[in-house]
Amino acid sequence: MVNKIQVGISACLLGENVRFDGGHKRLAFAVEELSPFVQFCPVCPEMALGLSSPRPALRLVKTEPNDTKLQFSRDPKEDLTVPMRHFATQKIASLLHLSGYIVCAKSPSCGMERVRVYESDSTNSSKNGVGIFTQELMRNMPWLPIEEDGRLCDPALRENFIARIFALHELNQLCETHLTRASLISFHSRYKLLLLSYCQRQYYELGRFVAGIGQWDSLDDFVYEYRHLLMTLMSNQASRQGHTNVLQHVQGYFSHRLTSSQRSELTLLIEHYRQGYQPLLSPITLLKHYLAQYPDVYLSQQRYFDPYPEILRLRYGV
Structure with missing residues (x-):
């Protein structure tokens, strides 16, 4: 393959210490097996907003029936929803060349599914949310293959994702050349x-x-x-x-x-x-x-x- 496949990825999955606890979630399959064929574009939306690592934990909060906010767990008055959506819009505009994206599961910024969402006036929660950044990614690039690190441990889901990114890469190459x-x-x-x-x-x-x-x-x-x-x-x-x-x-x-x-x-x-x-x-x-x-x-x-x-x-x- 002349050109490597361009794939976005949550920076913590490449082993970068950018998580809220100062650590990472290195995904061996990406770093060790995919890297010969893929050029990764690492993104940490929370660090991009100027937050440090370590930092106070964030969470999704349901404020209205159809409205979810991104807030600090211990300081709900500070709302990062608008800044995160603004960053996502700007960043995604530079990612249209990608052929896939691997996101960090359970993250209020990057999770693809089953992200915990808390009720605004109680400790009750449900696992039915999508991270704010990934939500914008899916809305603006509905064709893009997206998977979570945890789901890629499933052989069938892994095979499906890789088949999709190779196919989309070939189509993207065709569109760029002839x-x-x-x-x-x-x-x-x-x-x-x-x-x-x-x-x-x-x-x-x-x-x-x-x-x-x-x-x-x-x-x-x-x-x-x-x-x-x-x-x-x-x-x-x-x-x-x-x-x-x-x-x-x-x-x-x-x-x-x-x-x-x-x-x-x-x-x-x-x-x-x-x-x-x-x-x-x-x-x-x-x-x-x-x-x-x-x-x-x-x-x-x-x-x-x-x-x-x-x-x-x-x-x-x-």
Whole structure:
């Protein structure tokens, strides 16, 4: 890869001592495994507001039915909501080139989900909030893949996130270098099998959308909408049945060239994957073996077989 993938990240996850307690939450997966492929853009919204580390803890406070404030836990009179939203708006304007973002879980500034929100007049709380900075990030860049450090410990969520940032990076590179209707259609064609594994209904809807590219006067407007639809589709969790459908589809390309025993072996391996006895890597490895023996132009271009570097070992657990 000529250019590394640009990914935003909460600075504490890179090991920077910027947390309220003066410490960090170093995310080994990011620092040790992703760093060869990713250039991180670290941000600590609270430090950016001029706060120190260590500092008094912040929390989200529900002041009205549809209004949440960012306040100090022990001094609710000092409200940082407006400054935080102002910083977020300014900062996000410089982050539009990103292909993903990793945020710190539970943070009142950066948490993506289930952030604790306190009642203004009691100690009662509920875990249904979103950090103020991340809330603005999601609102201004709805297509951007965002994940929390804790959720990335889940093999399926990790694989999904990495597949999305690699796909968006490739699309962003295309937009920066040689964007034409033909190149965009070619990009979509390369991702067809991968997209089919996520959601069949949205796959066909996106296919119809791409087929209508000639009806758009502005290619930039089309790409803006396509990017959002693509990332929405890929935000679905690919199921075993979805992958099984794709594997069986690919199997059809080789059936007439395989011996009876080879076809039986491949069929059984795909079935064992569907039943959960084998990881996805097993049938894909055998299919790639047959693709090397019996080259096919369409299949050889499909990102489904290599959506990200194999060294990341992401298909062992899905």
